[in-house]
Amino acid sequence: MLAFGFLHPWLALAAAPIGAAVVLVHLLRPYRHRPVRWAAMQFLQAAVAESRRRLRFERWLLLLLRTTLLVLLALMVARPLRHAVGPLLAARNDAALLVIVDNGLAMQAPSTLPPRTLMEQAIPGAAAIIHARPGTVAVLPALGDANPQWFARADLAESALEQLAATAGRADWPAVLAQAQRALPESGVSAARRTVLLLTTLTRGNWPDPDALAQSIADLLAAAGRVILVDAQPADRNNVAITDLAVESAFAGQDLPARAIANVTHYGTKPAAGLTIVWSVDGRQIRQDDVGRIPASTSRRLGADLPAFGGGPHSVEVHLVGPADALKSDDQRWAGLAVPHGFRFLVVEPDTKAPPADRASLFVTAALQSAASQSSIPVRIEQVAPDQLGPALFDPADAVLLCDVGGLTDADWRRLAEQVEQGCGLIVWLGPRSTSLRYAGPTARELLAGLPLDVDTAPEGRDWSVRLPEPVRPAFLDLGQGPAAGGDSALGSIRTLMTVQPAAESAVLATAASGRPVALLRRIGRAASILVTTSPDLAWNNTPSRPSFPAFVLGLLREALADRGQPLHVTCGRPIRMPIPGVASGDIGRWLKPDGTAEAARMYLETGRLEAVLPAAAMPGAYQLETGDAGRIVFANADPQAGDLAPLPDAQRRRLLQAGVSIVDAGDIASTLAAGAADDWTGLLAYVLLALLLAELALTGWFTRARQA
Numbered sequence: 001m002l003a004f005g006f007l008h009p010w011l012a013l014a015a016a017p018i019g020a021a022v023v024l025v026h027l028l029r030p031y032r033h034r035p036v037r038w039a040a041m042q043f044l045q046a047a048v049a050e051s052r053r054r055l056r057f058e059r060w061l062l063l064l065l066r067t068t069l070l071v072l073l074a075l076m077v078a079r080p081l082r083h084a085v086g087p088l089l090a091a092r093n094d095a096a097l098l099v100i101v102d103n104g105l106a107m108q109a110p111s112t113l114p115p116r117t118l119m120e121q122a123i124p125g126a127a128a129i130i131h132a133r134p135g136t137v138a139v140l141p142a143l144g145d146a147n148p149q150w151f152a153r154a155d156l157a158e159s160a161l162e163q164l165a166a167t168a169g170r171a172d173w174p175a176v177l178a179q180a181q182r183a184l185p186e187s188g189v190s191a192a193r194r195t196v197l198l199l200t201t202l203t204r205g206n207w208p209d210p211d212a213l214a215q216s217i218a219d220l221l222a223a224a225g226r227v228i229l230v231d232a233q234p235a236d237r238n239n240v241a242i243t244d245l246a247v248e249s250a251f252a253g254q255d256l257p258a259r260a261i262a263n264v265t266h267y268g269t270k271p272a273a274g275l276t277i278v279w280s281v282d283g284r285q286i287r288q289d290d291v292g293r294i295p296a297s298t299s300r301r302l303g304a305d306l307p308a309f310g311g312g313p314h315s316v317e318v319h320l321v322g323p324a325d326a327l328k329s330d331d332q333r334w335a336g337l338a339v340p341h342g343f344r345f346l347v348v349e350p351d352t353k354a355p356p357a358d359r360a361s362l363f364v365t366a367a368l369q370s371a372a373s374q375s376s377i378p379v380r381i382e383q384v385a386p387d388q389l390g391p392a393l394f395d396p397a398d399a400v401l402l403c404d405v406g407g408l409t410d411a412d413w414r415r416l417a418e419q420v421e422q423g424c425g426l427i428v429w430l431g432p433r434s435t436s437l438r439y440a441g442p443t444a445r446e447l448l449a450g451l452p453l454d455v456d457t458a459p460e461g462r463d464w465s466v467r468l469p470e471p472v473r474p475a476f477l478d479l480g481q482g483p484a485a486g487g488d489s490a491l492g493s494i495r496t497l498m499t500v501q502p503a504a505e506s507a508v509l510a511t512a513a514s515g516r517p518v519a520l521l522r523r524i525g526r527a528a529s530i531l532v533t534t535s536p537d538l539a540w541n542n543t544p545s546r547p548s549f550p551a552f553v554l555g556l557l558r559e560a561l562a563d564r565g566q567p568l569h570v571t572c573g574r575p576i577r578m579p580i581p582g583v584a585s586g587d588i589g590r591w592l593k594p595d596g597t598a599e600a601a602r603m604y605l606e607t608g609r610l611e612a613v614l615p616a617a618a619m620p621g622a623y624q625l626e627t628g629d630a631g632r633i634v635f636a637n638a639d640p641q642a643g644d645l646a647p648l649p650d651a652q653r654r655r656l657l658q659a660g661v662s663i664v665d666a667g668d669i670a671s672t673l674a675a676g677a678a679d680d681w682t683g684l685l686a687y688v689l690l691a692l693l694l695a696e697l698a699l700t701g702w703f704t705r706a707r708q709a
Contacts (some may be wrong), residue, residue, distance in 0.1 A: 058703045065696040069689060076685040095135035095195070096150070096187035098180055098224070099126055099161065102142045102200035104573060105168045105642035109201070109234035109326045118232040119166055122199045127158045129197075133615055136187050139164070140180055142171035142200070142575035145615035147427060150182045167618040168329040168638035169573020170206060177216040184223040194224040199510065202231045202653065202663070205267070205644030210652045217659040229663045234645050236327060238268030240275065240294065241330035244641035247306070247316050247337045258337065261303050262318045266294040268325070275322035279304045291320070308602045311341040311377065313567060313620060327647055329572075329620055330638040336567030342378040343398045350405050350433055352385045360431060360537045361403035364543035367553035368401075390415050397424050399560055403536040404431030407438030417447050421525045425560025430498045433537030449531040450500035451520035451569035456516065463493035464512035466543060473509065475558035476551075491552055494518065497534045509559065521559055528560045576614040576634050578625055589651040594621025594636075601625060 022376035032686050103119060111121040130137050136158035138148035141164050151157040184194050207213075221227055244263035260279070266272050275291040286307055294300055306316065319332035345368055349361040356362060361383065372379035384392045386405050393400075393415050400416060403407075407427075408416070420426050430452060439445075439452050458464050468476055468491075494512050502508075503518055509519035509530070520531045534541045543549055543567065570576055576591075589601045591614045601612040625632045657663060 033345070036353060058699075060093050062696065062700060062703075065692055065699070069692050069696065072443075072515065072655050072685055072689050074693070076689065094189055095133070096184070096189040096192045096197045097133065097135065097137045098140060098148065098187075098194070098474070099130070099137065099157075099320070100140045100142060100180060100196065101126070101161070101164055101196040102171055102177065102198070102206070103164050103166050104143050104170050104206065105327060105329055105638055106170070106201045106203050106206040106234075106645060107155060107199075107232065108166055108168070108329060109239075109645055110236050111232070112235045118201055118234060119164075119199075122230070122232050123161055123164070126197070126199060127161055130154050130157045130161065135193075136189065138183060138187065140183065142173075143167045143169050143616060145575065148180075150187050165618050167573040167616065168620050168636075168642075169571055169616075170639040170642040171200075171573075172212055173207065174216045177213065177220050180219050181223045191223055192225040194226075195253075196224045196227045197221065198227065198229045199232065200229065201233060201645075202229075202648040202656075203234070203644060204646045204648060205639075205642045207648055207652070208312050208641060210648065210656050214655070214659050217656070221660045226662065227660065228664060230654070231232065231646070231663060231665045233665060236326040237647075238270055238272070239270065239326040239643050239645050240264065240266050240272050240320060241320055241327065241487050241638070241640070241643035242277075242320060242333040243299070243319055243330070243643070245316065245333040245335045245637075247335045257308050258306050258336070259303055260306055260316055260318075261301055262333070263299055263301050264291055264294065264320070265299040265640075265643070265699040266296055267646065269296050269646075272325075275320055277302055278319050278321055279306070280317040280319075281306055283317075288321075290667060291322075309337065309339045311339050313338050315567075315633070315635070327638075327643055330640075330643045332620060334620065334622060334635040336569070336633060336635050338567060340377065340398070342380070343372075344395070345382070346389070346392055346397045346400045346403045347381060347383045348386055348389055348400065349383050349479045350386065350403065350406050358540075359403075360370055360429075360433075360535070361401075362537060363549060364401055364403055364429070364536045364553060367550035369440055370550045371557075372556050386412070393419055396422070399425035399557060402426075402428045404429055404433045404539075406435070408444075410441060411439060413443040413447065417443055420447060420527050420529060423525065423527045424482070425527045425557065426529040427532065427556050427560055428530070429532045429534070429536035429708040431537070432539050433500065446550075447524070447529055448503070449506040449520035450502045450517070450530050450533075453499045453501060455496060456499050456514075457496045458494065458514070463541075464496050464497075464514045465493045466491040466515075466518055466541075467511050467513065469508055469511060473555075473559070476509075476555040490546065490548050492546040492549075494534050494541040494543070496540040500531065509556070519556065530556050530560055559639070567632075570617055570634060570636050571639050572617050573639070574617065574618055576612075576617055576623060576636070578612045578632060578634060588624050592624040592626060594619055594623070617702075 085171060101119070101123070107119040107122075108117045110116075111118045113121060131152075131154045136150045136152055137154065138150045139157060139160040140146070140148040142165070144165070149160070151160070180196060184196070186193070187194060217227065241264070242262055243265045245260065247258060247260045262277060264275075264277065271293055273293045274293070276288050277291050278288045279286055281336050287304060289302060289304065291300065291302065314337045316335045316337060317332065325331070347361050347365055347368070348358050351359060365381065365383065368379070368381050372381065382392065386408055389400070389408065390412050397419065400419070416424075416426065426447065428448060434452060439448060445451060491510070497512060497516055497518065499516060500520065502517065503522050505522060507521045508517050510517070512518050514532070518533055520533075522529045522531075534543070537544055543552070568576070568578060590598045591601055591612075592598050599614065601614065603612060613624065617623060617634070620637050621635075623634045625634070625637060653663060
């Protein structure tokens, strides 16, 4: 169905009276002749009668041209809409429109009409479109748990649109398009009569991989006759964001300082200067640092020594102060730190009957005792034999350290795996007593960061130095400040190590100069398993005799316990799911949000445990769950990638077009669906007006010359 309309319909209505007025003037004021009797003219009366018909034709032709000029001029001012808007605004009651609104971080960028955001500018235009067309309408937010509901009344759909909440997250577009595909058949309208209108901004951070959406778009087009993507482009693309904040999980913990690392990323096109980063602990500002000049499209890591922490949960906040940029939600970031009130470490010694000086665990135990002596919280170090590990694990341990243990029974490996899943850290040193067969069992392979293979020895007199990969991880910052970060390592050198096959999800903590991994990390639940491929004593290396060895062991412990007992962290726009053991299903708590408002917690029984769920963490900050006498905190932060407001490359935009999506660039939805299309018709009318004007001038001149001749 071809629809036709005007952006200014009242001006279009004025075209009819203008044309009628010209005709009336012509009819009411004909050419008047004053008769003059002249004898010679009597002989010309016959010639005048013959030419009168030609003069009347000339006058009506010029009248038609001039009337058309004025009517087309009025229509051009009224700005006619092109055919592309027709299906969307056509007066059909059997049509369905699904409006998908991107309520993520990128849509909070400033629009062309500041201080309005792109989302605030787009919603009124979308509401006007809903109000102007009949049929069923549904609204789907890109972030949130709301399912689209189809409305036959425009005011209900407009109300749903206006109630959408902005978030600081980034949409999962395959999931959003799949949800839209499932919702379209519920409209009760045939696929050809369904239209999907997606309000978003095509930026690199918001649409990181359009190629992966090809199948999702194809599935959506199978359920809808048309998909229109409205690209609301930001007015300001210069954005500086805090994209990461890591607090060192200090084993020393209570009453001792810790270190925090913040990553500041500049997504803009011009260098940024004049920025200051402010550090706060538990809501109290403790220091501020000059960020310095940041070149465009670069990142900078900044560290700060935080004051001493007491036992219990703590919050750390950083935020940027300085010249305004495109987004404020990603100028701040939160992290939590749970400082334990005490530790229990189990050191597994393969030969407990040997003299203390000959034990493989000698240097590891000494390193733990050195760290414990600097801590103001209780640290209990227990040394057990391999056959005593099972009974020792009946009491929860914070970490288990295997020092060149030849092997464990399957029952011990299973018991150890259960402890690790519950938050117990595991550090395994290999050595002369370790063989690949002792660590090849199925439970051991699921638990360790790598599978031991063969022994590898350095050439005579050319031992391998130990190095920490760049950038140095926060747990090893004490070592990274010296030569251990590269070159000749202060950690010592290795003569022999065990080659391993790293687990798929493992990370390298330290390497030998030969490139072989020395320490591998594998996250398991809220704890970690670390595999050290050389011995804990002097059998294969000289690192235990170096002054840096206690700091190295402490760094391993920090990594193993990094997530144990720490507050949950989520990305804005995602749901919060918090286990609440010991709470009955009838006890309904509430979530306290960063802005001081509260929302009832939804209780779900998942995988045999009760969980409190908040559908979406919209704004950055701390969310506290209050249920019974317990209170737990979750920290929500802006999506670190969504702040990249650079436009999507042309090649990727073309791929979206090739997939069948119509892309319209505009500052708001009203001008996108109306004025954006009207420019083509207005330009065409302008060319027609010019041609008619030239024709009228040419005919007038020709007729005048013909009469004079």
